[in-house]
Amino acid sequence: MYRIGFDIGGTNVAAGIVDESLAVTERITRRFEKQAYPGALAETVAEMTRMLCQQAGLSQPPAAIGVAVPGSIDPAAERVLNAYNLGLHDVPLRAEVGAHFPQIPVFLANDADAAALAELYGGAFRDAKCAVLFTLGTGVGGGVIVGGKLWRGGMGHGVELGHMALDIGGARCTCGMRGCIETRCAATALIHAAREALAEGERGLLFKKTDGDAAKVDAKLVVDCARAGDAGASAIFARFVDALGSAVVSVIHLLDPEVIAIGGGVSLAGEFLFAPLRENVREKCFFSEFARIVPARFGNDAGIVGAAMLERDAKIN
Numbered sequence: 001m002y003r004i005g006f007d008i009g010g011t012n013v014a015a016g017i018v019d020e021s022l023a024v025t026e027r028i029t030r031r032f033e034k035q036a037y038p039g040a041l042a043e044t045v046a047e048m049t050r051m052l053c054q055q056a057g058l059s060q061p062p063a064a065i066g067v068a069v070p071g072s073i074d075p076a077a078e079r080v081l082n083a084y085n086l087g088l089h090d091v092p093l094r095a096e097v098g099a100h101f102p103q104i105p106v107f108l109a110n111d112a113d114a115a116a117l118a119e120l121y122g123g124a125f126r127d128a129k130c131a132v133l134f135t136l137g138t139g140v141g142g143g144v145i146v147g148g149k150l151w152r153g154g155m156g157h158g159v160e161l162g163h164m165a166l167d168i169g170g171a172r173c174t175c176g177m178r179g180c181i182e183t184r185c186a187a188t189a190l191i192h193a194a195r196e197a198l199a200e201g202e203r204g205l206l207f208k209k210t211d212g213d214a215a216k217v218d219a220k221l222v223v224d225c226a227r228a229g230d231a232g233a234s235a236i237f238a239r240f241v242d243a244l245g246s247a248v249v250s251v252i253h254l255l256d257p258e259v260i261a262i263g264g265g266v267s268l269a270g271e272f273l274f275a276p277l278r279e280n281v282r283e284k285c286f287f288s289e290f291a292r293i294v295p296a297r298f299g300n301d302a303g304i305v306g307a308a309m310l311e312r313d314a315k316i317n
């Protein structure tokens with residue numbers, strides 16, 4: 001038996017065949033195209049599903065198709081309400097995909113919720129009663145496990161970890177509010193801070209590595225320059241860790257989870273991020289013993305694996 005998971009991103013649509021052990025055994029990626037007409041995204045999903053089955057030489061249909069989207073989903077998990085980075089607003093994506101495969105159950109979820117499910121079924125959250133995932137990318141997503149299950153919210157909206165206020169009066173967020181966690185803790189925040197520093201005359205390693213061209217800055221470069229000991233990049237990275245530490249400690253004070261996992265590209269910095277982050281949280285935290293703070297296990301596959309697990313989760317819960 002196998003399931004197919006989709007991770008719809010602002011740049012790419014990634015899909016994979018996920019087996020019972022949660023391994024991705026076959027995958028394909030296609031550039032994400034803004035929906036040209038209603039149902040276009042569902043058609044892409046249908047085409048990619050057929051391609052995957054063909055590529056893997058599978059004659060049996062999948063047990064389920066799951067689709068993870070970076071945006072808000074309605075409580076019945078039928079519609080994408082708002083996915084700002086995809087330009088999708090009030091799209092009945094579950095039914096649109098289902099229309100292509102009447103015999104296959106189709107599931108829809110927020111991508112960070114899906115990623116948290118992947119961690120619950122086979123990663124950092126196994127056997128946890130309460131756990132929180134932060135995904136640091138273009139934005140900041142989050143998934144919460146309470147009582148050993150994905151927390152879908154009292155009203156069915158799930159959680160928006162990235163849009164809790166961290167910096168009152170701070171930078172404007174894509175959601176319209178100021179100073180959201182996302183404005184300080186997304187990978188994008190590192191990039192913005194580095195570009196600002198360059199504009200203000202920073203002439204260290206960031207300047208050398210980019211020939212002074214701010215457009216060449218990415219999050220990995222900031223981390224690499226900080227790791228190399230550059231003073232400007234180190235200061236930017238330290239402010240990032242301090243902000244992330246405050247976000248993490250607020251979540252610890254709210255939920256007292258057993259585990260906090262950090263995913264997204266920035267988490268690939270490894271102990272260079274996690275060691276100072278744990279220290280920062282220790283300094284701020286009310287509790288002397290608090291959650292283990294660890295990298296998320298599934299990395300770039302989290303959305304695919306979690307989407308594929310939606311069907312198993314629906315059966316159990």
Ligand SMILES: [Zn+2]
Nearest residue numbers: 163173175180
């Ligand atoms: Zn926001």
